[in-house]
Amino acid sequence: MIEPPTRSATPQRELEPPERHPEAPAPGTVLPSHYENCVACGPSHPTGLRLVSTAGPEVSISGEFTVTADHQGAPGLAHGGVLALALDETLGGLSWLLRRPMVTGRLETDYIRPVPVGTTLFLTARCLGFAGRRMYAKAVGRLGPEGSVALRASAVFVVVPPEHFVEHGTDMTTEQVHDYEVNP
Ligand SMILES: CCCCC/C=C\C/C=C\C/C=C\C/C=C\CCCC(=O)SCCNC(=O)CCNC(=O)[C@H](O)C(C)(C)COP(=O)(O)OP(=O)(O)OC[C@H]1O[C@@H](n2cnc3c(N)ncnc32)[C@H](O)[C@@H]1OP(=O)(O)O
Known part of the structure; x- marks a missing residue:
């Protein structure tokens, strides 16, 4: 099998600048969970992060969650995969401001x-811009609102048609996905 090319989350060329959608939630708006059973933000998930995101200025977002015993790797310490989950969710939340479905x-x-x-971890994510369907973004996680930096991330999200979630997921119809796009 031919291996895919090595990819980087650092843009290799100048990006198209990000545009905050005219109907994006205003800065300071607490964003609803995008799915009640989401392991990162879902209020119905029994052991999830229950991460709460807030729209920031321009194309940025902040997120907060408190690390519990359910999130441990070593005794008393958050698992790295769980921390990546928190970064992924905060970065993914940029789609609220761009109004484009992305994975x-x-x-x-x-x-x-x-x-x-x-620890209550304070995360921020900002969109750097686009190269075609690719959205580049960065995120930081701090131990307190102005605390030490514990995490940094760079990411590439890929814009997908809403049907992606119908085709590959479960229990979602095309009508629901389009409703969600208009009124999540
Ligand atoms: C539903 C409507 C929502 C509307 C929005 C409104 C409000 C927002 C609402 C809710 C959202 C809120 C919060 C979200 C919170 C959290 C989000 C969590 C996100 C996740 O946790 S999500 C799960 C993990 N994720 C996956 O499950 C992806 C699996 N994967 C695939 O589904 C395919 O692999 C795909 C689709 C990625 C590509 O497949 P494809 O066939 O469509 O496209 P193709 O391969 O041609 O790539 C096209 C261009 O992307 C580049 N590209 C591709 N892959 C790349 C990679 N890995 N790295 C760097 N660049 C890459 C290519 O290089 C090419 O670039 P170029 O065009 O320049 O050549």
């Missing part, structure tokens, strides 16, 4: 400090 293509994460259970 994560690549997520590069730097783990800078351990994150103990009980």
Whole structure:
């Protein structure tokens, strides 16, 4: 099998600047969960992160969640995969402001400090711009609103048609996806 080319989350050429959608939620708006059973933001998930995202200025977003015993890797410390999940969710939330459905293509994460259970992690993500269907973005996670940087991430999301979620997922009809696009 031919291996796909190595890909980077660092843009290789100048990006088209991001445009905040005219109907994007205003800065400071707390965003609803996009799916109640989502492991990152769903209020019905029994052990999920229950991450809450807020629209920021321009094309940026902030997110918060508190690390619990359900999120441990080593005793008393958050698992790195869980922290990547939090970054992925915050980055993915940029689609609220762009109003374009996207999926994560690549997520590069730097783990800078351990994150103990009980920590409320403060995340921010901002869109750098587009290269065709590829959306480039960066995120940071801090131990407190102005605290030390514990995480950094660079990501590429790929814009998909809404039907992606009908074709590959379950329990969603094309009508629901289009409703969701207009009124999530
Ligand atoms: C539903 C409507 C929503 C409307 C929006 C409104 C409001 C927002 C509402 C809710 C959203 C809110 C919050 C979301 C929160 C969290 C989000 C979590 C996100 C995830 O957790 S999501 C799960 C993990 N994710 C996957 O499950 C992806 C699996 N994968 C695939 O489904 C395919 O692989 C796909 C689609 C990626 C590509 O497939 P494809 O056939 O469509 O396109 P193709 O391969 O031609 O790539 C096209 C261009 O993307 C480049 N490209 C492709 N792959 C790349 C990679 N890996 N790295 C860098 N670049 C890549 C190519 O290089 C080419 O670039 P170029 O055009 O320049 O050549």
